[in-house]
Amino acid sequence: MKTDWKFILQIFLSFLKIGPATFGGxxxxxxxxxREVVDKKKWIRNKDVTEIFAIAESVPGAIAINSATFIGYRLAGVRGAVAAMVGVLLPTFIIVVILSMLFLIVKDNPHIESAFIAIRATIVALIVYAAYKIGMTAVYDKTTLGIATVTTAILFFLHVHPVVVIISGxxxxxxxxxxxxxxxMSIKLEKDELNVVKKEKQVKEA
Amino acid sequence: MDVLVELFLTFLMIGFVSFGGxxxxxxVIEIEVSNHGWMTTQEFTDVIAIAGMSPGPIATNSAIFVGYKTAELPGAIVSALAMVIPSLLIILIIATFFFRFNENKFVKSAFYGLRPIITGLIVYAAIKFAITNNVIGELSWHTASLMIIFGLSLFSLIKLRLHPLFVIALSGFVGMVLY
Incomplete structure (x- = not known):
């Protein structure tokens, strides 16, 4: 099969466009x-995209990058996967590098220093907020509550490497x-409507 | 070892275990970054602030910043690639075999344990960062003011549902006035 480079380029450009417009994780x-792959390009059916998001959520890595890679693969194999992945990553990459550069230049300015004293407290709040959000779906019976508590205690008191903790999880x-x-014993493997993407879609479709 | 190789291997390992957002x-990144002597925990808190203010996934963004600070542009490129290569490999395997990964019984029971562990991991991160950045500490006006900023930030995020970017910006402004 001859690779259709024009199509690969199209995949790359579609995902490139998505990048910069997305703040907030x-x-x-x-x-x-x-919107891009289902509504505009009609590359993937609505039903399939829901499944792709669900898989992308359970594979290691960022859900957005995973979804893009998966869709790219569906469309044009390994080359499509790489094109979509690089496309979705590139704009973010450039923005983060520019922000890092600027931050390293201005960080010793007294005003910026004072701003960051407060911002660090807000970042702690942001992490607690993340724990709260995932805790709402992850902790729903005695076993899951026990696992979460023991994990925090082990990390805090025994200084076990987090990677070891994740793998043992x-x-x-x-x-x-x-x-x-x-x-x-009966066991509920998931809280009802655990899957965030699925839930959001159901709300949207209703 | 060459610092680029070190960055690559570190973020490759992290890429393989990046479950749960x-x-x-x-x-995980914090412990590796301080073990390698690339940054202190407090410096890494600033990385999260910048990563959170940028568009896109926060873990990948943090890796890019750490890479950039440690070895400039080549460091940033190497770290970003190392974070996404594991995802690419795993997705290619799943897609090739058309494996209904998320509906597999073993995968489901793995996540039954993994999800609360990830919750515990984030709670641990919150405590550690709170101590490093004096949100928890000896009672003083400084600590008290930081606790108030923390409390108000959390309230704005959970109850008022303000956008994180907005809360960070607002907090920065308050910091300039206060400190």
Whole structure:
């Protein structure tokens, strides 16, 4: 099969356009991606894009970049995946590099220093807010509450590397589910309507 | 070891475990960055501020900033690529085999444990950053003022549903007046 480079370029440009318009984390990009590939280009059907977002959410990495990569692959194989990924990443990359450059130049200015004393407290609030948001869907029974509490305690007191904690999390889940099913305990693998994307879509469609 | 290789390997490892959204990766990146002596925890707090103010995913943005500060433009490029290569590989595998990854029973039970662990991880990050940045600390007017800024910020985010970008900007303005 001859590679249609014009199509690859089109994929790249479509995702390039999405980048700069999205503030507020990866989730902000999802509706923009949907509009571009479903409504405007008609590359992917509405039903399929929901599934792609759900998979993109469970694969490591940012949901927006993952979704773009997945859609790129569906459209034009590995080349499409790379084109979409670079396209969605590039504008953000340039903006972050410019902001980093500016920040490193001005950070010793007394006004900027004072601003950042307060901003750091706000960043702590932003992290608590992130914990609150994910906690609302992740912690819903005694087992999940126990796992979350023990995790914080282990990290804080034993200084275990977070990567070790994440990897053991994968096994903890499998073991917990297995043990519960041995004892015939009922187990709810997900909080109802856990999937944020699915939930948002249902709201939109209603 | 060459610093570019070090950046690449560090963010490649982080890329493979980036489950559960950007904020879960903050403590992971922070520990690696301070272990390598690239930045202090307080400097890394500023990275999150810049990453949060930029468009796009916060973990990738933080990696780009860390890379840039450590080894300028080549560092930024290497760090960004290392963060996304694991996602690319895993997605190619899943897409090739048309594997209904998110509906697989093992994947579902893995996430049953992973989700609360990620919550715990972010709570830990919040405590650690609160201590480093004097939001929790010896009682003084300075700590008290930071606690008030923290409380008001959290209230604006959760209850007033203000945009994070707006809250950061507002807080910066308050900081200029106060400190």
């Amino acid at each position: 990866g989730y902000a990009m999802i509706p923009m991606i949907e 994968i096994f903890t889940g499998m073991v917990a589910v297995q043990i519960k099913s041995w004892f015939g | 950007g904020y879960a990766m903050i403590p």
